[in-house]
Amino acid sequence: MRSKLMIVAAMLAGVVSAVAPASAQQYPTRPVALVVPFAAGGPTDVLARTMAAAMTKHLGQSVVVENTVGAGGTIGANRVAKASPDGYTVFIHHNGMATSVGLYRKLSFNPMEDFEYVGLVADVPMTLLGRKTLAANNLQELTAYLRANREKVTLANAGLGAVSHLCGMLFQKAIGLDLVTVPYKGTAPAMTDLLGGQVDVLCDQTTQTLPQIAAGNVKVYGVTAPNRIASLPNVPTLAESGLKDFQVVVWHGMYLPKNTPKAVVDRLNGAMQAALKEPDVRKKLADLGAEIVTPDKQTPEGLRVWLKAEIDKWTPIIRAAGAYAD
Numbered sequence: 197m198r199s200k201l202m203i204v205a206a207m208l209a210g211v212v213s214a215v216a217p218a219s220a221q222q223y224p225t226r227p228v229a230l231v232v233p234f235a236a237g238g239p240t241d242v243l244a245r246t247m248a249a250a251m252t253k254h255l256g257q258s259v260v261v262e263n264t265v266g267a268g269g270t271i272g273a274n275r276v277a278k279a280s281p282d283g284y285t286v287f288i289h290h291n292g293m294a295t296s297v298g299l300y301r302k303l304s305f306n307p308m309e310d311f312e313y314v315g316l317v318a319d320v321p322m323t324l325l326g327r328k329t330l331a332a333n334n335l336q337e338l339t340a341y342l343r344a345n346r347e348k349v350t351l352a353n354a355g356l357g358a359v360s361h362l363c364g365m366l367f368q369k370a371i372g373l374d375l376v377t378v379p380y381k382g383t384a385p386a387m388t389d390l391l392g393g394q395v396d397v398l399c400d401q402t403t404q405t406l407p408q409i410a411a412g413n414v415k416v417y418g419v420t421a422p423n424r425i426a427s428l429p430n431v432p433t434l435a436e437s438g439l440k441d442f443q444v445v446v447w448h449g450m451y452l453p454k455n456t457p458k459a460v461v462d463r464l465n466g467a468m469q470a471a472l473k474e475p476d477v478r479k480k481l482a483d484l485g486a487e488i489v490t491p492d493k494q495t496p497e498g499l500r501v502w503l504k505a506e507i508d509k510w511t512p513i514i515r516a517a518g519a520y521a522d
Contacts, residue, residue: 224284228286231286251471278453280453292358295514310453313499317489323419326414339371343373402419
């Protein structure tokens with residue numbers, strides 16, 4: 197009897213192992229949710245919707261963006277970490293995936309243990325802006341102005357832990373000044389007050405700042421990328437203007453819950469890479485100032501290695517500044 201039971205158990209195990217890969221290969225059979233941890237219309241949301249539309253064609257099922265906002269992106273990340281590992285809940289996040297380790301002392305998920313990695317998507321440079329009526333016209337003049345008015349100058353950001361907050365933190369460190377910071381609940385209200393002259397300086401992504409720069413509504417003092425960008429060829433980098441080695445790039449990666457089958461991960465990675473090759477996608481990202489990452493980074497391993505390096509880079513900086521979010 198025991199031998200018969202063992203034979204039956206072995207047969208069932210074989211059936212299960214045969215069904216699981218087949219199911220993964222048939223993926224997807226229904227719409228896929230692409231979770232964005234920020235509000236609709238923001239920089240990450242714009243990138244996500246561009247990718248969702250293109251990946252829909254390559255997956256044969258709709259990729260639907262779902263905005264799960266709050267707590268610097270950690271609510272969305274926690275949702276995905278706890279989701280079923282079936283490939284129908286995908287996550288796209290920027291640098292906040294790495295900086296959350298330093299910002300939150302009681303993080304509800306582990307970025308290095310609770311996810312499968314799909315790949316890096318694109319880098320978005322940032323721009324350092326000033327209100328239109330600010331007296332300074334270049335970085336040297338801005339630095340001098342800030343030193344003379346440090347107690348009344350205001351540096352806006354999109355909220356604690358936002359990339360604009362991180363950029364502002366590094367900028368203050370680079371020029372050796374502590375400025376009055378004004379956190380907002382998102383990029384849109386911060387930009388609105390910069391345009392209205394209620395705040396003086398803001399560092400944010402080109403996906404949001406290019407239209408205002410082109411319209412002449414703000415002053416631009418430099419880009420945070422290592423090289424000048426095609427969409428702003430006449431704007432110097434902050435590094436070439438005197439802030440040596442200053443570089444902040446907003447990178448975006450795609451993730452899945454831990455234990456998602458490898459066949460599903462590979463299927464999504466293939467759709468992501470195919471989307472990034474489409475001329476329309478490449479043009480739209482370029483118009484936003486975004487740069488598609490190199491093929492070696494568009495892989496699960498490329499994202500894993502990059503995420504680990506970013507955690508190691510930002511955690512000591514954030515903790516030294518005491519900039520905790522909890």
